[in-house]
Amino acid sequence: MTDKVKNIISRYEKKQENILSVLEDLNAEFNYLSEDVLRNVSSEFNLPLSKVFSLATFYKAFSLKPKGKHIVLVCMGTACHVRGGPKISEQLEQILNIKSGETTPDNLFTLETVNCLGACALGPLMVIDGKYHGKVTSGKISKILKEYKK
Amino acid sequence: MNNVDKIDIYFSGGTCGFASGAESVFLALKDEIKKNNLEQKVNILMTGCQGFCALEPLVTFYPQKILYAHLVPEDVKEIVQETLLKGKTVERLLYTDFLTKQKVISVDDVSYYKKQVRNLLKNNSFIDPLKIDDYIVSGGYKALKKALKMTPEEIIDIIKKSGLRGRGGAGFPTGKKWESAKKAEGEPKYIICNADEGDPGAFMDMSLLEGNPHSVLEGMIISAYAVGSNQGYIYVRNEYPLAIKHFSIALEQARKNSFLGKNILGTDFSFDIKIIRGGGAFVCGESSALRASIEGKIGEPSVKYIHATDKGLYDKPTVLNNVKTWANIPLIINNGAKWFSSIGTENSKGTMIFSLVGKINNTGLIEVPMGIKLREIIYDIGGGIPGNKKFKAVQTGGPSGGCLPERCLDLPVDYESLTKAGSMMGSGGMIVMDEDNCMVQVAKYFLTFTQDESCGKCTPCREGTKIMLDILTDISCGKGKEGDIELLEEMSNLIEDTSLCALGGSAPNPVLTTIRYFRDEYESHIKEKKCPARECKALIRYKILEDVCNGCHLCFKNCPQKAITGEPKKVHDIIQDKCTKCGICFDVCKFDAVSVV
DSSP: OOHHHHHHHHTSOSOGGGHHHHHHHHHHHHSSOOHHHHHHHHHHHTOOHHHHHHHHHHSTTOOSSOOOSEEEEEEOSHHHHHTTHHHHHHHHHHHHTSOTTOBOTTSSEEEEEESOOSOGGGOSOEEETTEEEOSOOHHHHHHHHHHHHO | OTTOSOEEEEEEOHHHHHHTTHHHHHHHHHHHHHHTTOTTTEEEEEESOOSOGGGOSOEEEETTTEEEOSOOGGGHHHIIIIIIIIOOOOGGGBEEOTTTOSEEOBGGGOHHHHTOOOSSSGGGGTSOTTOHHHHHHTTTTHHHHHHHTSOHHHHHHHHHHHTOBOTTSSOOBHHHHHHHHHHSOOSSOEEEEEEOOOSTTOOHHHHHHHHOHHHHHHHHHHHHHHHTOSEEEEEEOTTOHHHHHHHHHHHHHHHHTTSSBSSGGGSSOOBEEEEEEOOSOGGGGSHHHHHHHHTTSOOOOOOOSSOTTTSOGGGSOEEEEEHHHHHHHHHHHHHOHHHHHTSBOSSSBSEEEEEEEESOSSOEEEEEETTOBHHIIIIIITOOOGGGOOEEEEEESGGGSEEEEGGGTTSBOSHHHHHHTTOOOTTSEEEEEETTSOHHHHHHHHHHHHHHHOOSOSHIIIIIHHHHHHHHHHHHTTOOOTTHHHHHHHHHHHHHHHOSSHHHHHTTHHHHHHHHHHHHHHHIIIIIOOOTTSOOGGGOOEEEOTTTOOOOOHHHHHOTTOOEEOOTTSOOEEOTTTOOOOOHHHHHOTTOOEEEO
8 A cells, every 4th residue: 555545544534434535535636546546445444345346436526547637527517508518528529539538548638527517607618627617619629728738 | 985994895706706717806906905005994805606607706895885797807906096096986897787788886786686585695795704703793603502592392493483495405394304303213313414416507505605604504503402413414515625615614613613513602512513525426415325425335315214304324313404404594593483484485485596597698696585486587687598599498406307488487486386387496406598409408418417327226217217318319310200209208207106216206307398398399300300499410400601601711720520611712611421510610600601400
């Protein structure tokens, strides 16, 4: 077990109630949950690996695959949907040449969708590495992406 | 304004404020105030979301009540010179009211706020959510002090008499819920705040937690005292980092001030709250799934032969309420049951917060008395539909709700009326759609959502929604058959009757209401293979209008499929076989030369 993993697990009391928080912190730290990390959690919490695996696959917050350097999140909330969110997501798929949920071969971008970010006035909305880009239009997408290609 | 002793500047923060760039304007203004040595005279603070999202970044000045909208950092010099030093308003920063078409100086004259009753949201505009003192000065924790001098029975009685019903959507009487949990046998008892606001297009709970976290907290503490609980939980979406941060800080401050923790305010009552961050599963907003998730299990719902008030979290008596329900409690304790029940209709009391979004001019967070008409919300508060488009439908209740057409706009907004019309109150999302929105696509959108979020435990929901989605997809692709509408209806009834939890049980609602009110649109797709709203890709094609195209070449440059031909300054054309109907040409054309047929 690496120090980082040990550190995060040690923040919590070893109760099943805390396992979701631990996995969330680990996922945030490493961008994904590796097999080793899942095994660490399993042995530290004394919970079968199968149970930890089922948690890691049930909840959308977790990824079992490493993600790219930049995470492009397209909001698919209803407000964004009626304002053209799906079009934005399709165009991103075309430009990046990957499907939603995938990472570009150069590991620069991971494209994801989210059900709602609660900034509906700005729809259609996309968020890159936590920065909000509101009222996105077809013309803007390439320009926005360019900033992150440097 | 220079004759005013003290000026308070309230900056609208919150997620959409920050996303619109409020922070940089805030910092620039603070800096400019310092440069002009106005720090003694001017008090500037970042509040929660002030509710008028469409105007962000927005700021208000008190006591003058001036409102400035759409600010950028470059505006701050003028604001300080003109407004703070000379006492003049900066005309160009004022908001133009949608009803009067006049520039508005005072917040009180903004039509958007006029029909609202902002009881829960009021403090969102005036307090710094990170300072417990702001909340206390505004009357915070007075209700808790009052409640601690009452008996638990008296508190429950007030809540019962107030007529408060659960704001999470189902509308169960809150007082009755507390009473059952109080009477139930078993220790310990638990209090849970459901902040897993998963409905797409809804952000009311987020804004309350961000802008006034102590109000929610105070409600939970009062309930814990009434029910006899020492441990509470708040289950909040991990997608709301700001809400989590503000609530965590509120917890710390409340502990320091003896409102939370051991021996609250010197009494023998102890209570504490733990934050659980959700894992991004919509189904966890369902109460039994939420409890499973708190216990560290996968969030699958379970059958509810026994109420959670008897056997809930860890099989112990549990009170679970929505964020807005909790925030109502201090108001009711302070002002009394009669005050609360004087607002609203016979069976739906108080106010309700909605996030008014979609194809609407005044996007924002509104608080209205129960019983207000949908028409008033959409036109008098929301300012109608942008771009001279025609209103088509309003969707309430999220994926469990329905789409209501023009002829339902005079319905009063209360639990019963909305349910009768086929929709539901839900937790407060209100999404407006215009003539460009295809109702088959809307039904498909929600079913894609529920299908994706179905936990898979019971067959009707897991398989049924999949089959329904396949039928809807066929219809939207022009492969619909006679009898599909009837089959959808039959499937809907079956899924509603046999699903384990409310996610499945209400999943067909968007389909049923769109069929009920927009059957002709379904029929056009099936019989004529046409999409009247021109949204279904398979049933439309893009065309360049020869007499409008001036050969600006912009579509040519932007087409990712290289499906457009033509030289600069000559009329362009689309090669239909290559076109994927992504719509980029339509979006980028500045001369409206691309049309959808």
